[in-house]
Amino acid sequence: MSRALAGSTSERSGTKDSGSKTEAGAQKAAWPDLLSAARFQLERSDGLMRRLIPALAIFFLLILAAYRIAELAADYTDTRIEAETTLELMASVTAAPLNAASTEMPEAGYQTTLKRVLADSLPAGATSSGRTFLISGADGKIAASAPLQPSLEGRPLTDLLGPSQPLTVFGARAGVLSIPIDLDGRDDAEQVLATVRHLDGQLGMIAALQPEAAVFAKWRSALSANVTMFVGTSLVLLAVIYGFFSQATRAEQADEHYAATRARIDTALTHGRCGLFDWDLSRGRIFWSSSLYELLGREPKDDILSFADVADITHPDDIDLLGLAEHLLESGETLVDETFRMRHADGSWIWLRARGEIQPEPGRAEPHLIGICIDITEQHQLAEQSQMADLRLRDAIETISEAFVLWNASNELVICNSNYQALHNLPAHAVKPGTPYKTVMASAENGAVSPQPVQTSQRPGGPEGAYEAQLEDGRWLQISERRTKDGGFVSVGTDITALKKHEERLTDSEKRLKASVADLQRSRKTLETQTQQLSEMAEKYQEEKTRAEAANQAKSEFLANISHELRTPLNAIIGFSDIMTQEMFGPVGTDRYADYCKDIYSSGTYLLNVINDILDMSKIEAGRMQIETEVVNAFEATLDAARIVTGAATEKNITVITDVAEDLHVDADKRALKQVLLNLLANAVKFTPDNGTVSLKVRPRGDKLRFEVTDTGIGISERDIERLAQPFVQVENQFTKTHQGSGLGLAIARSLVEMHGGKLNIQSEVKKGTVVSFSLPLVDEDSCEATAQSA
Known part of the structure; x- marks a missing residue:
């Protein structure tokens, strides 16, 4: 059931979500609407359908009857043609061996020999389906029959075939005729298919007969079955039509009753503002x-x-x-x-x-x-x-700054403010509306306002119904109470403890002034001590900073020197391993040695790239990397970078797209720009799964040219973006753990962009992709022409 609900809801999520989720869910959700629309159309055409259904049923029966009649007529013709062909073929097949044996037929036992030759000449199944074969001698009388027909032997063959069918009608190619023949001598002739062949020698003719009743027995059975099925189908269909009209009449009456009932219910619901x-x-x-x-x-x-x-x-x-x-x-x-x-x-x-x-x-x-x-x-x-x-x-x-409380006529709490609650330290359950006065006062932690306060006095000129009271914790309040029209009362309490203690504060002011002077002196000494300590800490901080900068400088110089020292032997390792892999001076020998050479070459190349990255990073940190800006064609730079990463992208079936106009120029260091684009594209290809897409777009924005590299890779979480462009930093996850790298690509790209006065921006979302962009100064066409003329 929840799947059906999810299918219906996909229509709504389709308007809010660009993906997603898929078209199959939307098609499922459209089914209820399609069915509802179809039902509505059927209801509208209900009257027309009632008139069309009987006509369609009768038309269907007529078409079905015509089709079955045509099919049965065709079956009748096919059955007759098949029987005639079979009968003619069997007569010809039987006549051939009889002609061959007629010259050797002995005079003694002539009839017995003829029966035996006839039995041997008949093909298998020749006498099935009522077929009869008759042979006449030279005198024209029947001498042999198959199957055996003693009653026919000795009768002239022409009498059997009938005087209306002279023998001249039959011949070797006369075909099959339908004639009435009396086979049993009872004067009840039946229609028979007959064909005759003339024989050689002492024999006269051979006649092949087959009753039409046997030929069309199966056809008549099929005819009876079809008539029975047609009549049964017609009766069932008529019964269904009758039931349909009966049900339609009852449904129409029920609809009218339902419409009246529904109208009454809708009227009641409409006036009741409900549905x-x-x-x-x-x-x-x-x-x-x-x-x-x-x-x-x-x-x-x-x-x-x-x-x-x-x-x-x-x-x-x-x-x-x-x-x-x-x-x-x-x-x-x-x-x-x-x-x-x-x-x-x-x-x-x-x-x-x-x-x-x-x-x-x-x-x-x-x-x-x-x-x-x-x-x-x-x-x-x-x-x-x-x-x-x-x-x-x-x-x-x-x-209001005062404590406010309102009680009803039954001395139950109606409302109070937080100042009143804080004044008496009341818990939350004690200040709920409807709480009795005694319960509220019993819950007060610092004691309630005493009905007979320790000290009570009417302030001179104070409002009527106002009095002063001292709490058990020593504070003083001015309480103003008034009766409400419903018999309750409202009470407002103002804390006047400060006024009460003002006199004491004046008396004690001298002591506090002396104490303040002493505190100031102590504070002065404390400040002097802190100043001395801060001065010492500043000197130590400066020394530590100098040491750190020296250590960083020494580290950068060490990396630069060690990188130069490692590149020379690595170049030799890579070159010699490449020569051995290609077998330039002859075969290496075992295939495993060739594999080892490939591993040495790939490992050396990877190590050389890492050392080059370290060398570039150390130069940048040591301040020895210099850039020389010139007018660079952005189109050529992007194509060069994209061409280098095409091999790695092709291995993963990743599509690399470049979108840049040919007439865009930028003021930048050509080598540095290519290195930035190459690092960004290589990172995008590396961390994009198979069948992904990496695009490089270049668009002018004001006086800047914006480079944007977009991929559909694994993405980066927001908390890792800030530290991603730092040297030797890689964001570890299930994807990057399987990829090698020094973690300097983005750091070098960021540093080179910043040396051009730009900023590298990274926007990413996990499992959706990453967008890395930066902007460089755009060079207009006039400047490009001037530069070209000067060159």
Whole structure:
């Protein structure tokens, strides 16, 4: 069921998500809409279908009858042609050996010999299907038959064939004729296929006969079966048509009753500002009543809506319909009570409260959520206004600096501010509305305001109903109380402890001044000591900084020197291993030696590249790398870099795309620019999986030319981007652990770009790719022409 819901929701996710997720999910989600539209079209053409169905049924029966008649007629013709061909062929095959044996036929036992020769001459299966073979002698009388027919022997063959069929009609190529013949002598002639062949010597003719009843026995059986099937099919179809009309009549009556009932229900729901819904959780389809359409100011277009249609007009912050459906299917809960917003036709939001229960469809296992939606927009607006007024009142109470509390007529807490809660150190549960006064005072940690304070006095000129009281913790409050109209009272307390202690502070001011002077003196001594310590720390910091810079310089010089020392033997190793691999001076011998030479060559090349990177990085850090800017054609530089990485990209089936105009020029060091582009493209190819894409785009932006290298590789997390371009730093993950590298490519590229006054920017997202870009000064066409003329 959740798969059906996921399929319906793909329509909505298709509008929010460019991928993704795929077209197969969208096609599945479109099926309910297509089925609903097809059903709507069928309902509209219901009357036409009722008139067409009988005509179509009768037309179908006529076409079927005509087809079967034509097919049976063709079968009859084929059966007759096959029987005639077979009979003629068997007569010819039987006549050949009889002609050969007629010259050697003895006079004594003539008839017995003829029967034996006839039996030997017949091919296998010749006498099946009612076929009979008759041979006449020179006198024209039947001398032998197969199968044996004693009643026919001795009869003239011409009498058997009938006087209407003279023997001159038959010949060696006369074919097969259909004639009536009386084979059993009972004067009940039957139609028979007959063919005759003349024999040589002492023999007369051979006649092959086959009753048409035997020839067409199977055809008549098939004819009976077809007639029976046609009649049965016609009766069944007529019964189905009758049932269809009967059901259609009852369905029309039920529809009328349903329409009347539904109209009454819709009227009641419309006046009650509510509507019905039926959500098929297994298919993701939702039924809406017309009152619910009117509630949202929309024209009823279809009773059945797809899940995506409803989700599009539902506020995403209030309810997740897909999550609700999955929760109901997985948890087994049956009751739903949700409040959410839906978009009105005028663009506003309508608050609805949906209450329903899951009911299984009778006879099926698919659950349906059936319920009612009530318009609670007015109640919600009133609640918001009340909540807003309450918030404003609370904000006003919280903004005053005094402690405020309001009690009702039953001495129960109505509201208080945080100052009141902090004044008495009250826990959160003690300041809930409705808490009795005694409970609130019992929960006060520093003691309640005493009904008979330790010291109580009316301030001269103070407001009526105001008095001063001292708390148990020693603080003084000025409390102002007033009765409210409902019998409660409001109390506002102001902390006047400072006023009460002002006199004591004046008395003690001299002592505090003396103490302040002493503190100032101590502070002065402390500051002098700290100043001395800071001075010493600054000197030590300067010494350590000088040592660190010297150590860094020594490191850079050491790397530069050791790199030069290593490159010379490496060049020899690479060159000699290449010569041995190519076997320039003769075969090496064993194939394993050749493999070792290839490994030495690849390892030496890799080590030389690492040393070159270290040498370049050490030159940059030591400040010995110098760049000489000139007018460089960006098109040629990008093509050179792309051509170098094409081999590595081809091995991984990666597409390298360059997008740069031919007339763009940049003010840069040509070698440094190529090295930056080569490092960026090599990194992109290295960390892009097979069948990926790496692109290099060059676009002018103002007075700058922006180079941008984009790949579809593994990506870099945001926390690793800052440290990625530092020397010897590689971001370790499952992909990079399988790739070699010194980690200097990006560091060298960043340093060279910064030496040109630019900045290397890296933007990446894990598993989606990386974009590395930098900008260099753009040279206009006039400057290029001037440079070319001077050159």
